[in-house]
Each structure stands twice: as structure tokens, then as C-alpha cells.
Amino acid sequence: MSPSSKMFNKILIANRGEIACRVIRSCRQMGIRTVAVYSEADADAQHVRQADEAYCIGGPRPADSYLRGDAILEVAVRSGAQAIHPGYGFLSENADFADAVEAAGLVFIGPKAASMRKMGSKAGAKQLMEAAGVPVVPGYTGEDQSPGLLQAEADRIGYPLMIKAAHGGGGKGMRIVREAGEFIANLESCQREAANAFGRDRVLLERYVEKPRHIEIQVFGDSHGGAMHLNERECSAQRRYQKVLEESPSPFLSPKLRQAMGEAAVLAARTIDYVNAGTVEFIVSQDGHFYFMEINTRLQVEHPVTEKVTGLDLVEWQLRIASGEALPLTQEQVRQDGHAIEVRLYAEDPEAGFLPGSGRLERLRLxxxxxxxxxxxxxxxxxxxxxxxxxxxxxxxxxxRDRATALARLREALSRCAIEGPKSNIAFLERLARHPAVVDGSIDTGYLDRHLDEFTGADQAVDTDMLLAGAVAVLLEQEQLTREQARASADPHSPWAIADGWRLGHGSRRSLALLHRGQRLELHAQGSGGDYRIEYAGDTYPIAGARLAEGRLSFRIGDRGLRMSVIDDGRTQVVHDGERRLQLNPVAMYQADHAGDAAAADALIAPMPGRVVVVRVGEGDEVEAGQELMVIEAMKMELSLKAPRDGKVAQVQAAAGDFVDADAVLVALAS
Incomplete structure (x- = not known):
């Protein structure tokens, strides 16, 4: 793109976290100064540290800070920013905020409010696209939201069907209903989640396409009437409608289907006079028919895969188009180079239903x-x-260069990741990257939910080769530390500084204790310098030629040579054999095992901090094991809390609307 005299010299970023840092990076390359806003919880956040200026706008809850358009505008005017980039989420698709930005004499780096309003309601968007000739799925988009009418419309459309929050996004406020009798309960849950997340509980109904692919087209429009697309991203690997792996190009699309979908996406953009970045999302059936779902009127989380295959900076495009420049390329000039894949590393526990986590990142290795x-x-x-x-x-x-090598790159990159503090989904992503449905490109949007056990559940049995690798790494690091201490001592050549375990009167022997998922594993070693005899579980293993350099361990067990990666910070060790990871925690030989005996559960405990949404029982009620007692909302999702056993409710200690801490007793059962 050619330089423009109209380019901004300072913008405000009305967002936080990764996307704010991403926008700052492009602005810095373009010589544009950045203004960050932050909540009290984000005072030390990276986007605050990386921006040229930063201003606190309220309390930690989004409603008290990042959703306060008035406070954000006040900072923009006060700081002298000329434009506001909304990122994604929060106010990015709020037409009223876009109008307020324009009314304040600033530029909203995104589409016009009128375009956003046309797409802000999924119901209205679907009607508009159908009239324009864009394929849509049969359904109900009316304003009458009475439960009786919605039930009747659902019966007319037929099952399975999807209930969607009309003003939603990000996978929130969506339910699949397979039988008429399940409709009302799912409707109420969907409406409640929609009201909490988006402030409005209107829903729409549509036919649910079995085993669909989710393929989206990146579009751009300018203020000069230009519109084009930057090809597709496939996002079919999803769990509960949340994308977990995105890629470009799609392994499913033929050139003919890619062209047809691209043309439909551009038609959709032109239908609403779209300006700036947007994403037209389609569901694609197994027979290749595609249907319009929605237009996300913002930059998408997965935009980097488009950047990698096109060689373009989409944030730069956003900034230049918002400043008045025309689209820089024709459709024919858009390149598609190689294959790109994105996964998202989350603080969550896949073994506990992907329960979101929180806490300090004690270690983050990427x-x-x-x-x-x-x-x-x-x-x-x-x-x-x-x-x-x-x-x-x-x-x-x-x-x-191609999909197979990109998947190999992904697996290698994941093997070099380690997160300590909150639990993470790294092992889940590693299984995903090796699963046949992903490798052969056949995964559909419901596959993960249908086969979740194939991707979760840690191996209980400890692989002996990996355990030996962990022990050898500990031995080598102990020896290295002893040598360094000896060099710094008054007698660097003392024989007592040799970390081989030798002592006068008996042979060298070192004992190690490693914890794996609460299980204490004890090993005994003789030798030093990479040559050992290690005893474990009644067997002895001869280790030779062990070398550890830059996190890579090579060694021999008998006549077998092995190479593994080891990430070790002294407290936690992650051993990776190229396909699996084993996490170990070295402990002192005398340290007690804290696993403890599990006591009978007499209470419903909050698994994490959150807000109570629904209380379903009262004092004196009889409950059965597995019965839903409460629903709490935490980290943008609802968690159903169920009775740990049969019993009688002795006390309910939280009410709807209460904010509760992790491990708080919510319901006590009579003993």
C-alpha cells in the first residue's frame, strides 16, 4: 500500500490481551502511536506495558471497564487519539459505540454502524442474505419469541435443529435440540446465556446440518465501493462451538467450490455496503452445499492463518482503509502460499470438562x-x-509448504511448549494434531464433541523410557550444578565435589523421587557422567552415553539409542518423546506423599470463582447423585454443578447473583 497523508498518528485500542498486543505491533511498524485502556485487574498486563500510553477505565469486570464506551471515548479525546481500534469481543460489534466514536469526531476502525446493525441480528442478516441470493439454511427468524410459537416453529423446521442467540457470537448462546421434548429446557438455557453475555435474549431457529464443515471467507471492503475476499479458513475442529484449530486453505474445498464461496462472500459484503475487515461464515454440508451463517463485523481471532498464506498484514489493511485508502490489490493478485494452521493455548483442564483455569503463570515456555x-x-x-x-x-x-509439513511443524512446536501454574490444554492439542480425523482432513464441527474421549484423558501408566529420561536429566543436572559450585569454592578439585554419590565404605548410589499425577516414583542410580545403572520397579536399566544440551537429551538404554526433549525449571520437568509428554515433579526422598484419602463428599464446592446464575434446590430437599443443584458463570461460560451423592440438603449457602470464591461450600448435605 502506498503511504497516505491521511494516516493516523495515534490510535486508541479498546481491548486487552493478545489482540491489543497484536494491534500495537502493526502500529509500531507503521509509526503510529498507541493508547491502551485497562481495568484494575490488568494494571500490569502486557498490552499496558507495550502501548505508548495507558489509562485505567474501571474495575475488573468487563461491564465496569472494557464495556464502558463512555470511559473509552473520554480517554480517546483526552489522549488525542484520532481513531479507535476495537479488536474483537467487547465493543467490537456494538453499533451504538461505533456511532458514538464517529459523533466524537474520531474514526472507528471497522465497518459503519449501519452495516453492523444489519448483521448484528442473525435473524435480520439471514433474511437480508436470502433476499440477495446468498444461500441460507431453512429456519425461523421472526420477532415473536413466545415459547409456544418457538416450539411450533421448531416442530415445523424439524429435528435436529439449532437454537442461536440472535445477537450472539463466539459460540455463546447456542444449543442443538434433537427431540421436541428437549426444546423448552434448551431454549431457556440459551436465552439465559444470551442475556448474560449480550444483554438480549432473542433467539433464532434453524435446521441443523449433520456433520457440517465450518468454512469462513475473509472479506474486505473500502469506502470507494471496492470489495474482495482473501480466500478461506477452515474452522471445523470445534468443541462446543468454540474453535480449537483453524487452517488455510481448507483441505475440503475444490477450486470450483472455493470460487463459488468467495463470490458469495463478496456478494454478502456488497449487500450491506461493507467497509473494512469482516468474515463471512458458512456451514458446508458433506455433499458440498454451503449456507450463510453470519458475518462477523470485526477482525477474527484466527486472522493470522490468512496473513501467513497471503503474506499480508490485515491490521495494516484495516488502518489504511479506515484512513480512506482504497483496497490495494485486485482479486486476482491475492496469493495463496503454502499452508497455515493455528491453535489456541488456554488455561483450562481438559480432564475436568475443560474447566477454565486462573492463576499466575509460574512458567511459560513457547x-x-x-x-x-x-x-x-x-x-x-x-x-x-x-x-x-x-x-x-x-x-x-x-x-x-503444504498441509502435511505444516502439521509436522505444529506437532514439533507444541512439543516445545510448557505451562506451569494453571492447567493447560497443550496435551489435548497434541492429540488433536495427531488424530486421523485431523491428519486426513475429514473432521466436522461435531466430531470432537462426539469423540471427546479420543482427545482427553491422561495416560495413567508411566512410560518407562520417558521416566528413565527424566531421571537421567536430573542426574546430569545435579552433576553440572555440583561442578559449578565446586569451581566457585576454595577447593575446586576436592573429590567430595564429584556428584556420583560415592562415599567411603560403600559404592556410589543416588536415590531419586519423582511425582507423576500424585504417584510417587522412586529410582536408584549408580554411576556418573552420563553412564548409569538405574533401578526401578525391580528392574535394572543400563544407561550409557547420556548427553543433555539445549533441552535435548540423547542416551542409550542397552542397545537402543533414544532422543527426547526435556524442559526443566528445577520444580517441574516435562519429558517429550516426539509424540507424548510426561510431566514429573522431582521431590526430596524424605518428602511425604500428599495424595491423601478422599473423604466422602458432603458438600457442593465451587470449582472456581464465579457468579451464581441459578439455584435449583432449597433446604430440606432430597437430591440424587448427579442432579443439578446450581449453575455458576465463570470465564464467559456456564458451569452445571451437580450433587456429589444422594442425600438431603442441609443448607444452601449462595443465592442467584452472588459472587463466590473457589472452593467455597455452596450446598451442604446432611450427613
Whole structure:
């Protein structure tokens, strides 16, 4: 793009975390100064540290800070910003905020409010697209939201069907209903979640396409009447409608289907006079028919995969188009180079239903960025993942000449990731990247939910080779530390400084204790310098030629040579054999095992901090094991809390609307 005299010299970013850091990066390259806003919980956040200026706008809850358009505008005017970039989420698709920005004499870096309003309601958008000739799925989009009418419309459309929040996004406020009898309960849950997340509970109904693909087209429009697309991204790997792997190009599309979908996306953009970046989302059936879902009137989380295959900076495009420039390329000039894949690293526990996590990132190890690996993150080691916002830690993006090599790059990059503090989904992503449905490109949007057990559940049995690798790494590091201490001592050549365990009167023997998922594993070793005999579980293993350099351990067990990666910070060790990871915690031999005996559950405990949404029982009620007692909302999702056993409710200690701490007793059962 050619330079423009109209380009901004300072913009405000009305967002936080990874996307704010991402926008700052492009602005810095373009010589544009940046203004950050932050909540009290984000005072030490990376986007605050990276921006040229930063201003506190309120309390930690989004409603008290990042959703306060008036406070954000006040900062923009006060700081002298000429434009506001909304990022994604929060106010990015709020037409009233876009209008307020324009009314304040500033530029909203996104589409016009009129276009946003046309797409802000999924119901209205669907009607508009159908009239324009864009394929849509049969359904109900009317304003009459009475439960009786919605039930009748659902019966007319037929099952399975989808209930969607009309003003939603990000996978929130969506339910699949397969039988008429399940409709009302799902409707109420969807409406409640929509009201909490978006402030409005209107829903629409549509036919649910079995085993669909989710393919979206990146579009751009300018203020001179130009509109074009930058090809597709496939986002079919999803869990509960949340994308977990995105890629470009789609392994499903033929050139003919790609062209047809691209043309439909541009038609959709032109229908609403679209300006700036947007994404037209389609569901695609197994027979290749595609249907319009929605237009996301903002930049998408997965935009980096488009950047990698096109070689373009989409944030730069946004800024230049917002400043009045025309689209810089014709449709024919858009290139598609190689294959890119993105996954999102979250603080969550896949083994506990993907329960979101929070806490300090005691350790954050990510692969070094290079020509094939890109990291987009809003946190660094030592930062805190709070309970108030989405628990995403980083996006990992890889690029290579074709899909097979890009998947290989992804697996290698994931093997170099380690997160300590809150639990993470790294092992889940590693299984995903190796699963046949992903490798052969056949995954559909419901596959993960139908086969979740294939991607979750840690191996209970400890692989002996990996355990030995962990022990050898500990031995080598102990020896290295002893040598360093000896060199710094008054007698660096003392025989007592040799870390081989030798003592006068008996042979060398060192004992190690490693914890794996609460299980204490004891090993005994003789030898030093990379040559050992290690005893474990009644067997002895001869280890030879062990060398540890830059996190790579090579060694021999008998006549077998092995190579593994080891990430070790002295407290936690992650051993990776190229396909699996084993996490170990070295402890002193005398340290007690704290696993403890599980006591009978007499209470319903809050698994994490959150707000109580629904209380379903009262004092004196009889309950059954597994019965839903409460629903709490935490980290943008609803959690159903169920009775741990049969019993009688002795006390209910929280009411709807209460904010509760982690481990708080919510319901006590009579003993």
C-alpha cells in the first residue's frame, strides 16, 4: 500500500490481551502511536506495558471497564487519539459505540454502524442474505419469541435443529435440540446465556446440518465501493462451538467450490455496503452445499492463518482503509502460499470438562518465533490469568509448504511448549494434531464433541523410557550444578565435589523421587557422567552415553539409542518423546506423599470463582447423585454443578447473583 497523508498518528485500542498486543505491533511498524485502556485487574498486563500510553477505565469486570464506551471515548479525546481500534469481543460489534466514536469526531476502525446493525441480528442478516441470493439454511427468524410459537416453529423446521442467540457470537448462546421434548429446557438455557453475555435474549431457529464443515471467507471492503475476499479458513475442529484449530486453505474445498464461496462472500459484503475487515461464515454440508451463517463485523481471532498464506498484514489493511485508502490489490493478485494452521493455548483442564483455569503463570515456555512459527500472546511468564476474562494464553501459528509439513511443524512446536501454574490444554492439542480425523482432513464441527474421549484423558501408566529420561536429566543436572559450585569454592578439585554419590565404605548410589499425577516414583542410580545403572520397579536399566544440551537429551538404554526433549525449571520437568509428554515433579526422598484419602463428599464446592446464575434446590430437599443443584458463570461460560451423592440438603449457602470464591461450600448435605 502506498503511504497516505491521511494516516493516523495515534490510535486508541479498546481491548486487552493478545489482540491489543497484536494491534500495537502493526502500529509500531507503521509509526503510529498507541493508547491502551485497562481495568484494575490488568494494571500490569502486557498490552499496558507495550502501548505508548495507558489509562485505567474501571474495575475488573468487563461491564465496569472494557464495556464502558463512555470511559473509552473520554480517554480517546483526552489522549488525542484520532481513531479507535476495537479488536474483537467487547465493543467490537456494538453499533451504538461505533456511532458514538464517529459523533466524537474520531474514526472507528471497522465497518459503519449501519452495516453492523444489519448483521448484528442473525435473524435480520439471514433474511437480508436470502433476499440477495446468498444461500441460507431453512429456519425461523421472526420477532415473536413466545415459547409456544418457538416450539411450533421448531416442530415445523424439524429435528435436529439449532437454537442461536440472535445477537450472539463466539459460540455463546447456542444449543442443538434433537427431540421436541428437549426444546423448552434448551431454549431457556440459551436465552439465559444470551442475556448474560449480550444483554438480549432473542433467539433464532434453524435446521441443523449433520456433520457440517465450518468454512469462513475473509472479506474486505473500502469506502470507494471496492470489495474482495482473501480466500478461506477452515474452522471445523470445534468443541462446543468454540474453535480449537483453524487452517488455510481448507483441505475440503475444490477450486470450483472455493470460487463459488468467495463470490458469495463478496456478494454478502456488497449487500450491506461493507467497509473494512469482516468474515463471512458458512456451514458446508458433506455433499458440498454451503449456507450463510453470519458475518462477523470485526477482525477474527484466527486472522493470522490468512496473513501467513497471503503474506499480508490485515491490521495494516484495516488502518489504511479506515484512513480512506482504497483496497490495494485486485482479486486476482491475492496469493495463496503454502499452508497455515493455528491453535489456541488456554488455561483450562481438559480432564475436568475443560474447566477454565486462573492463576499466575509460574512458567511459560513457547517455541522461538521463526519463518515457520508465529506466537501471538498477551501474557508472559509471571503474568496472571485472571477469572474475569477469556483464559487464552497464546495463539500458536505455523506455516509451511503444504498441509502435511505444516502439521509436522505444529506437532514439533507444541512439543516445545510448557505451562506451569494453571492447567493447560497443550496435551489435548497434541492429540488433536495427531488424530486421523485431523491428519486426513475429514473432521466436522461435531466430531470432537462426539469423540471427546479420543482427545482427553491422561495416560495413567508411566512410560518407562520417558521416566528413565527424566531421571537421567536430573542426574546430569545435579552433576553440572555440583561442578559449578565446586569451581566457585576454595577447593575446586576436592573429590567430595564429584556428584556420583560415592562415599567411603560403600559404592556410589543416588536415590531419586519423582511425582507423576500424585504417584510417587522412586529410582536408584549408580554411576556418573552420563553412564548409569538405574533401578526401578525391580528392574535394572543400563544407561550409557547420556548427553543433555539445549533441552535435548540423547542416551542409550542397552542397545537402543533414544532422543527426547526435556524442559526443566528445577520444580517441574516435562519429558517429550516426539509424540507424548510426561510431566514429573522431582521431590526430596524424605518428602511425604500428599495424595491423601478422599473423604466422602458432603458438600457442593465451587470449582472456581464465579457468579451464581441459578439455584435449583432449597433446604430440606432430597437430591440424587448427579442432579443439578446450581449453575455458576465463570470465564464467559456456564458451569452445571451437580450433587456429589444422594442425600438431603442441609443448607444452601449462595443465592442467584452472588459472587463466590473457589472452593467455597455452596450446598451442604446432611450427613
Amino acid at each position: 517455541p522461538a518465533p521463526d519463518a515457520h512459527v508465529r506466537i501471538d500472546a498477551g501474557v508472559i511468564e509471571g503474568d496472571t490469568v485472571t477469572i474475569f476474562y477469556d483464559p487464552m494464553i497464546a495463539k500458536l501459528i505455523v506455516h509451511d
